[in-house]
Amino acid sequence: MAALIRALRSSSSSSYYTNYFIRRSLSTAASTTAPPLKSEPFTPFMDTKGKHVQWVFLGCPGVGKGTFASRLSTLLGVPHIATGDLVREELSASGPLSKQLTEIVNQGELVSDEIIISLLSKRLETGEAKGESGFILDGFPRTVRQAEILGDVTDIDLVVNLKLPERVLVEKCLGRRICSQCGKNFNVANINVKGENGNPDISMDPLLPPPQCVAKLITRSDDTEAIVRERLRVYYEKSQPVEEFYRSQGKLMEFNLPGGLPESWPKLLEALNLDEYEDKQSAAA
Numbered sequence: 133m134a135a136l137i138r139a140l141r142s143s144s145s146s147s148y149y150t151n152y153f154i155r156r157s158l159s160t161a162a163s164t165t166a167p168p169l170k171s172e173p174f175t176p177f178m179d180t181k182g183k184h185v186q187w188v189f190l191g192c193p194g195v196g197k198g199t200f201a202s203r204l205s206t207l208l209g210v211p212h213i214a215t216g217d218l219v220r221e222e223l224s225a226s227g228p229l230s231k232q233l234t235e236i237v238n239q240g241e242l243v244s245d246e247i248i249i250s251l252l253s254k255r256l257e258t259g260e261a262k263g264e265s266g267f268i269l270d271g272f273p274r275t276v277r278q279a280e281i282l283g284d285v286t287d288i289d290l291v292v293n294l295k296l297p298e299r300v301l302v303e304k305c306l307g308r309r310i311c312s313q314c315g316k317n318f319n320v321a322n323i324n325v326k327g328e329n330g331n332p333d334i335s336m337d338p339l340l341p342p343p344q345c346v347a348k349l350i351t352r353s354d355d356t357e358a359i360v361r362e363r364l365r366v367y368y369e370k371s372q373p374v375e376e377f378y379r380s381q382g383k384l385m386e387f388n389l390p391g392g393l394p395e396s397w398p399k400l401l402e403a404l405n406l407d408e409y410e411d412k413q414s415a416a417a
């Protein structure tokens with residue numbers, strides 16, 4: 133983890149690649165973990181060298197990366213690190229960076245690689261001081277350049293690409309609500325979308341807040357229809373190539389969400405060979 137933080141740090145400096153490659157060539161190569169193959173038993177939470185999982189969640193805005201990554205991080209005992217959350221924390225602080233970021237986020241554009249890498253390094257450093265190891269990244273990498281930087285400093289074991297039809301994504305973003313007090317995410321959208329081109333229909337029940345959160349619900353400032361459409365456009369242009377980057381490395385696992393959380397969660401666990409592990413964890417709890 134320390135080498136990763138150092139390398140990410142150096143990559144966000146102005147002499148970006150030079151510093152970065154010199155540092156990496158001096159540090160020892162990270163251990164490798166094969167991605168899970170459905171046909172083979174796989175212990176995903178730690179490899180044979182005792183390294184915790186280093187996974188990435190990809191997917192369009194509103195697909196549910198945060199929800200699934202957060203659940204898996206609890207199950208596997210690794211931190212869920214969402215760069216969108218790091219950006220929002222920065223937005224809520226006052227200062228020149230906050231003003232600059234507010235403008236970018238509210239236009240649906242991406243924050244610069246340098247700023248994102250610096251926020252991520254800080255987050256990893258804080259985690260390391262608390263004894264964290266492994267991670268599930270959500271919202272990073274979002275450009276091929278970010279993926280290359282990450283790949284040069286550490287090994288990613290598996291990349292999960294969550295997918296939903298665009299109409300569902302827009303409805304989900306517009307229905308998203310957050311409790312300003314406890315920080316939990318809810319969704320007021322009731323989704324029933326007919327499947328096209330032979331794909332199944334998709335239904336999702338709303339995920340309603342408990343009574344104590346109802347009066348405290350807020351909507352993200354970038355969850356308006358115009359901004360969501362722009363974020364989707366930016367995703368197709370800048371982030372979709374990241375899918376190909378990992379596909380060519382044999383690390384990409386495509387996952388078409390069959391519906392809402394109750395239907396999708398068990399299917400995702402099954403695809404990750406984690407269904408039995410979750411059963412054992414639940415039984416032990």
Ligand SMILES: Nc1ncnc2c1ncn2[C@@H]1O[C@H](COP(=O)(O)OP(=O)(O)O)[C@@H](O)[C@H]1O
Pocket residue numbers: 192193194215216217219236237240241242243244245248270271272273274275278354363
């Ligand atoms: N890796 C990243 N690179 C650049 N910008 C980012 C990154 N992660 C988050 N952001 C910024 O933060 C905003 C919110 O991120 P996130 O919560 O992940 O949104 P989404 O719901 O669109 O997936 C993004 O629209 C973008 O401006």
